[in-house]
Amino acid sequence: MSSDARAVDSAERASAPQPLSGRRVCLGVTGSISAYKSVEAARRLEDAGAIVDVAMTPSAARFIPPLTYRSLVKGEVAADLWDPAAPAEQHVAMGRRADAMLVAPASATTIAKLAQGIGDNPVTLTALASSAPLVVAPAMDAVMFAQPSVQANLELLKARGAFIAGPAIGRLASGGQGLGRLLEPIELAAAVRSAIGRSVGDLRSRHIIVTAGGTREPIDPVRFVGNHSSGKMGVAVAEAARDQGAAVTLITTQPPPQGRYGIVVREVQTALEMQAEIQQAARGAHALVMAAAVADYRPAEAAESKLKKQDADQDGMTLELIENPDVVASIDAPKLLKVGFAAETDDLIANAQSKIAKKGLAFIVANDVSQSDAGFQVDTNRVVILDADGGIERLPLLHKYDVGAAILDRLRRLPSWA
Ligand code: PMT
Numbered sequence: 544m545s546s547d548a549r550a551v552d553s554a555e556r557a558s559a560p561q562p563l564s565g566r567r568v569c570l571g572v573t574g575s576i577s578a579y580k581s582v583e584a585a586r587r588l589e590d591a592g593a594i595v596d597v598a599m600t601p602s603a604a605r606f607i608p609p610l611t612y613r614s615l616v617k618g619e620v621a622a623d624l625w626d627p628a629a630p631a632e633q634h635v636a637m638g639r640r641a642d643a644m645l646v647a648p649a650s651a652t653t654i655a656k657l658a659q660g661i662g663d664n665p666v667t668l669t670a671l672a673s674s675a676p677l678v679v680a681p682a683m684d685a686v687m688f689a690q691p692s693v694q695a696n697l698e699l700l701k702a703r704g705a706f707i708a709g710p711a712i713g714r715l716a717s718g719g720q721g722l723g724r725l726l727e728p729i730e731l732a733a734a735v736r737s738a739i740g741r742s743v744g745d746l747r748s749r750h751i752i753v754t755a756g757g758t759r760e761p762i763d764p765v766r767f768v769g770n771h772s773s774g775k776m777g778v779a780v781a782e783a784a785r786d787q788g789a790a791v792t793l794i795t796t797q798p799p800p801q802g803r804y805g806i807v808v809r810e811v812q813t814a815l816e817m818q819a820e821i822q823q824a825a826r827g828a829h830a831l832v833m834a835a836a837v838a839d840y841r842p843a844e845a846a847e848s849k850l851k852k853q854d855a856d857q858d859g860m861t862l863e864l865i866e867n868p869d870v871v872a873s874i875d876a877p878k879l880l881k882v883g884f885a886a887e888t889d890d891l892i893a894n895a896q897s898k899i900a901k902k903g904l905a906f907i908v909a910n911d912v913s914q915s916d917a918g919f920q921v922d923t924n925r926v927v928i929l930d931a932d933g934g935i936e937r938l939p940l941l942h943k944y945d946v947g948a949a950i951l952d953r954l955r956r957l958p959s960w961a
Pocket of ligand 1: 834920
């Protein structure tokens with residue numbers, strides 16, 4: 544079996560993360576061509592472990608037949624207030640049992656009704672019957688979205704605690720480009736996870752900084768000294784922290800991840816840039832989880848223009864490297880709890896243990912990066928958590944999201960966390 548095939552096999556063995564397990568989400572769909580995205584959003588929410596109920600306005604049912612949702616979701620579909628076959632007071636039951644309500648797409652009309660407390664269809668009535676966090680994902684023409692009336696209604700909803708998700712800038716059904724496009728399903732599902740975290744998560748009112756990816760230390764404008772880190776481990780920790788309600792700053796060398804709703808992303812390239820960003824974010828933050836693979840050395844000088852073959856002498860080319868600071872150790876924030884990772888290929892425990900005190904860590908997460916199903920680039924990891932006082936916890940092969948959740952759980956149990 545190839546190493547790629549082995550990695551796929553392990554990803555299947557480590558069961559897929561279920562961040563919304565045990566949650567019930569009500570998806571409200573209103574009349575917009577972008578309603579097709581809500582079908583995919585429903586699937587994503589259920590893939591994440593939720594049971595989805597669907598409420599539809601009469602115009603939504605003209606774009607997508609209720610049968611589509613009935614065939615897809617585990618919950619109920621309310622599309623007609625006067626349907627004699629529907630359970631009595633269905634909207635009240637759906638609103639009460641929801642852990643979150645997502646209205647996507649949310650038309651200008653529905654936004655106005657939500658702001659004014661009007662209940663005249665399954666979506667607006669269910670919203671009125673619910674005290675769960677409300678996520679509103681507007682979708683409309685850019686001129687409509689910019690109307691002071693629409694903006695005022697959104698402000699009103701925000702002031703009452705609703706989460707406004709989007710819209711995005713992009714191609715609009717009404718023609719041309721503009722601000723009014725419904726967010727992608729992955730972002731809609733992320734917004735629901737964030738809203739539930741902010742309302743009941745264990746990390747509410749905490750700020751967690753997470754680093755991800757391998758630093759890129761420039762040799763010249765087109766080359767760098769780098770490593771194989773994809774950023775997946777750090778992103779997984781950031782998502783798990785967001786889902787538990789933390790304010791999250793993700794400092795990454797990789798492009799901003801999809802599904803980042805609720806995560807503040809700062810892009811950097813080098814160890815020095817990462818150090819500066821962390822130091823800036825550290826004021827008032829509670830923890831730093833350092834999943835990034837930071838280069839210990841960088842080229843002494845980055846050439847201003849591309850190095851040419853003829854720049855080498857006859858013995859080849861020598862690159863002078865100088866030491867980078869130890870970023871995690873250097874961050875000056877007395878109350879910040881620091882969690883490190885150790886990427887090792889041999890003597891995993893001893894090598895990781897030696898870094899705890901040197902770097903001022905609360906604990907370290909050691910991973911053997913020579914395994915094909917752990918460490919760099921794959922979706923799974925097999926880690927050992929080592930405490931400053933010598934405690935050792937070995938975790939089985941897990942999806943990186945579940946490794947992230949275990950790290951956050953460990954953080955919460957530290958006496959200094961309280
Ligand atoms: O991104 P992925 O593809 O998902 O891969 C995940 C990972 C393998 C990169 C991740 O799980 C991991 O192990 N990250 C730490 C990699 C690393 O740099 O290990 P280290 O043993 O060299 O460093 C120990 C700790 O010190 C790390 O937390 C590191 O971020 C930090 N460090 C290292 C050097 C330096 N100059 N400054 C630092 O802060």
